Amino acid sequence: MSAVVIHEYKDSENCRVEQVAIPQPKKGEVLIKVHASPINPSDIMFLKGKYSIKKVLPAIPGFEGSGEVVASGGGLAAWRLQNKRVVFLAPGDCGSWSEYVITRAKFCIPLPKGISFYEGCSLINPLTVVMFMEHIKQGKHEAVIQTAAASSCGKMLLRWCNAEQIPIINIVRREDQATILRYHGAQYILNSSEPGWEEALRKLCANLHATVAFDAVSGSMTGKLLECMCEDSVVYVYGELGREKVDNIVSASIIFHNKRIEGLMFQGWLRAKGKLGQWNAIKKAASLIPSVLRTDISAKYSLDNIEEAMMFYKKNMSKGKVILTPSEKRDSVDTKS
């Protein structure tokens, strides 16, 4: 089969397509013919060797996708998935940027009817946003802030908050991202490249009583958020797009004003839930994939065009997900823009 293979952790220019043996599933595992697999910020970090997961080299990147189960390694759960269209997580050594991938049956969910492999290519971001909503509800937060709001996760959280009538303040770094978010129904948008945005955030936090922030940028952004938020607020850092240390925290805020910073990672959150909780969370995410948790796609690339796909993704992150289509004919490219 064809697969993207890396021989060292370096950068995204390091990806090559090679011919490798089709892996064989063991008990509890399924073999999936991959139809779509997105490129995520975590993949960029993985390629550099800076992600929380490191695979034995040479390795196939890609941690999720959608496809068709073509073989089972045995066991009831795996057997029941045979010939099903699924969206899946692939956290193990097998990567999804390949024609076939092996993963555990418990990491697969049948795709809802009417959802294409492309629309249903992602489970990580939908699960992450299920985790966000759980934190919003459990914390009884009345209003929410998010950074990198034009990301795929950001648009999902925006649509879900709108559906639940929870006010959400969206922070972006460019005006064209604000335009995208208005199209998705955003009411409160702040551009962090414009002067005065922090004062505007402070006022909105007070007016809407926004006491929770989901921060994908981190670095100096985290401290700025914390300073603008009311007493008893929490900033959840879940990404490090800014590639900077968080070093501007005012001690008085966390001592006297009961403000908190916490890290959030969907894998840890899911693991802590136990089997039933995991199943419920994955089912919840899958049930909302056709609506608020849908993935907008900006471009599709066959595996052979991996380098071009990477370049397009890095320049157009806010336009939607770039997906690899390992089972499509060689050299196919389809960009909307």
Ligand SMILES: NC(=O)c1ccc[n+]([C@@H]2O[C@H](COP(=O)([O-])OP(=O)(O)OC[C@H]3O[C@@H](n4cnc5c(N)ncnc54)[C@H](OP(=O)(O)O)[C@@H]3O)[C@@H](O)[C@H]2O)c1
């Ligand atoms: N902790 C978890 O469990 C978890 C799970 C899923 C995702 N994540 C994280 O969530 C974030 C979003 O993922 P995604 O797949 O939704 O992203 P995505 O759709 O690929 O979009 C990335 C977005 O981030 C923006 N961005 C990039 N660098 C930035 C910076 N330095 N400052 C501000 N904005 C920046 C991009 O805007 P431009 O167009 O301006 O570049 C784009 O809007 C990532 O950091 C990812 O690692 C974490």
